[in-house]
Amino acid sequence: MTVITATIRLARELRRDHDRGQEAAGRASWPTAQIMPLSAWLADTWKNGLFSDHPATAELAANRLLRPAEERLIWEDVIRSMAEDSLLDIPSTAEAAARSWERLCSWAIPLDNELWNESLDARTFLGWVRAFQARCQRNGWISSAELPASVADFVEQGAAPVSGEVEFAGFLELSPVQQRLIEALRGRGVKVRESAHTDEAGDAVCVGFADAGREIRAAAEWARHCLESDPDARDPAYRVGIVVPDLDQQRNEIERVFGEMLHPRNRLRPELDPTRCFNISLGRPLDEYPVIQTAFLFLGIDPGDLSVERAGRVLRSPFLPGAAEEMTSRALLDADLRAVGAPDLSLSDVIGLARKRKGADGCPILVTRLGTWSETYKTLQNLRLPSDWAPALSAFLRDLGWPGDRTLDSIEYQTLEVWRELLSDLANLDDVFGRVPLHQAVDVLRNLASARQFQPESAPAPVQILGVYESSGLRFDRLWLMGLHDGVWPADPAPDPFIPIRLQRRYGLPGSSPNRVLESTRMLTGRLLSSAPSVVVSYPEREEDADLAVSPLIRMLPETSAAGLGIPPPGDDEGFRGDDEDISDASALEVLHDHYGPASDDVALRGGTFLFKLQAACPFKAFAELRLGARALEEPEPGLNALDRGRLLHRVLERIWGRLKSHGHLFAATEEGLADLVRGHVEPEVRRILGGRIGRNPRLAEIEQARLVRIIGEWMGLERQRKPFMVVDQEEIRSVEVGGIEVNIRVDRVDRLEDGKLVILDYKSGECGPADWAGARPDEPQLPIYAVTAEAEVAGVLFARLRTGELGFRGLAESQDIAPGIRVPESQPPIAQTIGDWKAVLNDLGRGFREGRAHVDPKDPAKTCRYCELPALCRISQGTVELDEPDEAEQPQVLDVQEEPENDRG
Numbered sequence: 080m081t082v083i084t085a086t087i088r089l090a091r092e093l094r095r096d097h098d099r100g101q102e103a104a105g106r107a108s109w110p111t112a113q114i115m116p117l118s119a120w121l122a123d124t125w126k127n128g129l130f131s132d133h134p135a136t137a138e139l140a141a142n143r144l145l146r147p148a149e150e151r152l153i154w155e156d157v158i159r160s161m162a163e164d165s166l167l168d169i170p171s172t173a174e175a176a177a178r179s180w181e182r183l184c185s186w187a188i189p190l191d192n193e194l195w196n197e198s199l200d201a202r203t204f205l206g207w208v209r210a211f212q213a214r215c216q217r218n219g220w221i222s223s224a225e226l227p228a229s230v231a232d233f234v235e236q237g238a239a240p241v242s243g244e245v246e247f248a249g250f251l252e253l254s255p256v257q258q259r260l261i262e263a264l265r266g267r268g269v270k271v272r273e274s275a276h277t278d279e280a281g282d283a284v285c286v287g288f289a290d291a292g293r294e295i296r297a298a299a300e301w302a303r304h305c306l307e308s309d310p311d312a313r314d315p316a317y318r319v320g321i322v323v324p325d326l327d328q329q330r331n332e333i334e335r336v337f338g339e340m341l342h343p344r345n346r347l348r349p350e351l352d353p354t355r356c357f358n359i360s361l362g363r364p365l366d367e368y369p370v371i372q373t374a375f376l377f378l379g380i381d382p383g384d385l386s387v388e389r390a391g392r393v394l395r396s397p398f399l400p401g402a403a404e405e406m407t408s409r410a411l412l413d414a415d416l417r418a419v420g421a422p423d424l425s426l427s428d429v430i431g432l433a434r435k436r437k438g439a440d441g442c443p444i445l446v447t448r449l450g451t452w453s454e455t456y457k458t459l460q461n462l463r464l465p466s467d468w469a470p471a472l473s474a475f476l477r478d479l480g481w482p483g484d485r486t487l488d489s490i491e492y493q494t495l496e497v498w499r500e501l502l503s504d505l506a507n508l509d510d511v512f513g514r515v516p517l518h519q520a521v522d523v524l525r526n527l528a529s530a531r532q533f534q535p536e537s538a539p540a541p542v543q544i545l546g547v548y549e550s551s552g553l554r555f556d557r558l559w560l561m562g563l564h565d566g567v568w569p570a571d572p573a574p575d576p577f578i579p580i581r582l583q584r585r586y587g588l589p590g591s592s593p594n595r596v597l598e599s600t601r602m603l604t605g606r607l608l609s610s611a612p613s614v615v616v617s618y619p620e621r622e623e624d625a626d627l628a629v630s631p632l633i634r635m636l637p638e639t640s641a642a643g644l645g646i647p648p649p650g651d652d653e654g655f656r657g658d659d660e661d662i663s664d665a666s667a668l669e670v671l672h673d674h675y676g677p678a679s680d681d682v683a684l685r686g687g688t689f690l691f692k693l694q695a696a697c698p699f700k701a702f703a704e705l706r707l708g709a710r711a712l713e714e715p716e717p718g719l720n721a722l723d724r725g726r727l728l729h730r731v732l733e734r735i736w737g738r739l740k741s742h743g744h745l746f747a748a749t750e751e752g753l754a755d756l757v758r759g760h761v762e763p764e765v766r767r768i769l770g771g772r773i774g775r776n777p778r779l780a781e782i783e784q785a786r787l788v789r790i791i792g793e794w795m796g797l798e799r800q801r802k803p804f805m806v807v808d809q810e811e812i813r814s815v816e817v818g819g820i821e822v823n824i825r826v827d828r829v830d831r832l833e834d835g836k837l838v839i840l841d842y843k844s845g846e847c848g849p850a851d852w853a854g855a856r857p858d859e860p861q862l863p864i865y866a867v868t869a870e871a872e873v874a875g876v877l878f879a880r881l882r883t884g885e886l887g888f889r890g891l892a893e894s895q896d897i898a899p900g901i902r903v904p905e906s907q908p909p910i911a912q913t914i915g916d917w918k919a920v921l922n923d924l925g926r927g928f929r930e931g932r933a934h935v936d937p938k939d940p941a942k943t944c945r946y947c948e949l950p951a952l953c954r955i956s957q958g959t960v961e962l963d964e965p966d967e968a969e970q971p972q973v974l975d976v977q978e979e980p981e982n983d984r985g
């Protein structure tokens with residue numbers, strides 16, 4: 080007997096059941112069961128028909144069944160050649176057209192109906208279909224959508240050999256073409272039956288959770304609970320099913336949570352246990368696997384035009400020879416490239432910099448491979464047929480040393496097998512594309528990879544996580560149906576976008592009307608509820624701002640709670656388990672919240688005033704950056720970055736006040752004299768800071784000079800309006816003790832008034848104001864640090880805001896005449912009192928840092944984490960903190976260079 084299944088998974092499971100049954104019966108060997116998915120059976124029967132001597136198939140013998148990848152590319156080519164809309168997304172449109180074509184064939188919808196004239200989309204699609212058919216006919220191709228009808232023809236004509244008994248398993252409903260196939264088999268005397276399935280529901284309960292995150296966690300808890308407590312769980316055939324309607328959208332989160340719950344040790348060392356006790360049915364597009372991403376990275380690089388970002392990915396890739404031996408030197412080379420500051424370079428630039436690294440810091444293996452890269456690339460500049468490109472691309476990657484010299488793991492190994500199939504698919508496309516250049520061949524290969532869903536084979540796992548379709552026909556010992564809220568179950572009707580709606584309804588296409596959707600969902604619900612003796616159905620009660628309710632199709636089930644399922648209530652950390660070596664013996668571990676690193680008593684502290692800023696913003700960030708040395712690589716930008724601009728401004732102002740020295744001299748200077756003074760300092764500083772970048776873009780220097788001359792000229796007008804002062808300190812580094820920490824501080828400027836009191840100034844170009852110094856976690860603690868360590872009485876603590884169109888002083892002063900724009904409200908406490916409060920705050924922050932306080936505790940997650948470089952280290956995104964999109968006003972402005980002065984850091 081032959082068993083034909085609706086899915087590959089069902090065929091696999093039935094074969095395993097069959098083999099177990101044979102083993103249990105004490106047999107040592109047995110014939111392979113004829114169990115296969117419908118697609119495989121159709122292809123086999125078609126081939127057998129073609130190779131038979133039957134006269135009905137003689138003229139078809141030269142016909143060829145298209146591979147899915149070819150079919151998709153032919154659709155793309157047909158649509159591209161007929162598209163009038165240049166904005167059309169051809170690959171997605173081709174995918175949709177192929178799906179519609181499959182429906183047309185399955186539901187035997189005629190092409191000569193007048194309803195096709197109803198809409199432009201339908202008419203356009205009909206044109207594509209006719210062109211696709213003509214092309215297939217001309218070349219002797221047959222598409223997979225036409226295969227069932229062709230096989231039915233063969234069977235009816237007696238051209239294809241068939242077995243005496245056939246069972247169809249796991250089909251929810253049969254399409255008209257499948258029914259025709261069954262009738263054809265019966266006409267040949269084949270005994271056909273559909274596999275028996277009971278509609279008797281198991282012992283089912285329903286449970287709601289606050290949101291989808293808690294629902295996933297509860298399902299993972301429950302799966303673990305089943306494996307630990309169900310006496311049948313030690314049977315190798317034991318199966319827990321988790322069925323998720325929108326598995327494609329939730330896959331990553333589900334994989335993470337189930338991994339943490341069932342294999343907590345893998346959080347740190349995923350390589351320790353490649354055979355997990357859960358399996359997710361949904362594959363990923365092939366081009367999302369790292370080894371394939373790297374192949375496309377290498378194939379897509381033009382050695383003469385390389386971005387720093389891409390060069391960095393090459394240097395950090397584990398799929399180049401020498402990646403392990405030269406890991407550190409390649410990482411340092413990446414930092415070198417970014418320090419050059421040019422966003423674009425060439426492979427020769429990279430090789431040149433790499434050659435400068437000597438001894439233990441060198442990377443000779445890399446230099447050799449990059450040299451080969453440049454040479455081999457030159458040989459790939461002519462037009463070739465896809466069948467020539469396939470070996471050429473393969474040889475190019477081999478010459479580069481891809482996929483590296485380390486031992487590949489099982490997933491990578493399987494991925495490379497599929498890669499070879501992909502190259503073979505490319506080699507079969509000569510008839511579709513003809514001779515093409517390198518970039519087009521790589522694009523075609525990339526399209527093939529993104530269309531190829533790939534799921535590496537793994538050992539049979541007791542927990543199976545599946546989409547609704549993949550669960551067809553499967554039986555489980557326990558089943559959890561997730562996400563069945565009223566918004567998705569039943570789903571909204573999703574009629575085909577190209578087939579006229581009236582035709583769809585006339586021929587009863589699934590999804591074509593609310594009644595049709597309701598009917599299939601009802602049937603599906605019945606099947607799912609009867610797939611296991613014990614079923615849990617869950618739903619989230621909220622999604623973002625919307626309240627959700629249980630699906631009306633499962634409302635009749637008795638309600639239960641997490642406790643009723645034997646799992647901890649959501650949010651209860653007691654449920655966290657730790658031992659995954661033998662899951663059935665696992666027990667709850669004590670949870671230890673460790674938010675402290677080692678105290679810093681014996682450690683030289685780095686960071687200066689920046690230390691206090693980081694500790695106030697997020698203790699973990701301060702610990703990671705200043706104690707662990709975690710810092711992101713620089714991102715080169717064209718022209719000046721924010722730090723360069725801040726540095727320029729500070730340098731020029733320092734030089735100008737170094738000449739003027741006092742308010743009196745400023746007052747005495749003529750407009751022209753002052754303008755000359757400003758220009759005289761701006762030009763050399765711009766040249767110094769821009770350095771070699773001027774050569775690449777001389778206009779850049781001119782624009783920056785003009786901007787600085789204008790802004791500093793206007794600023795001097797404000798300084799003129801101040802009370803008389805002498806500049807007594809500029810950018811001078813002092814060593815002081817704050818909060819028990821000895822720090823080097825460098826104040827932008829200190830002025831002394833005629834009464835001897837001090838005004839402390841900090842140049843800023845971004846948003847700033849006295850609110851930045853408020854509370855126990857000040858955003859900008861630098862000025863408070865200068866104030867509490869000042870050597871004389873302080874009369875003012877001011878931000879000098881130098882931003883085009885927004886010049887002005889902001890801050891605290893004892894009187895309004897200290898600087899224009901400063902207000903002194905009656906409620907303002909004396910400055911000495913404020914400085915006392917700051918001292919207490921700084922002491923507290925300093926103590927926290929010294930004690931090793933390292934909580935992941937951003938002051939304002941939406942702002943603090945937004946531009947932080949460490950989310951991968953602190954894993955904030957795996958917690959509950961929401962990072963909303965910032966308002967435009969929150970976007971970082973040009974920064975103050977003093978935020979990260981080099982000598983403030985160490």
Ligand code: SF4
Pocket residue numbers: 696697699700935936937943944947948949950953954955
């Ligand atoms: S991302 Fe947020 S929580 Fe993480 S270190 Fe940065 S500021 Fe702290």
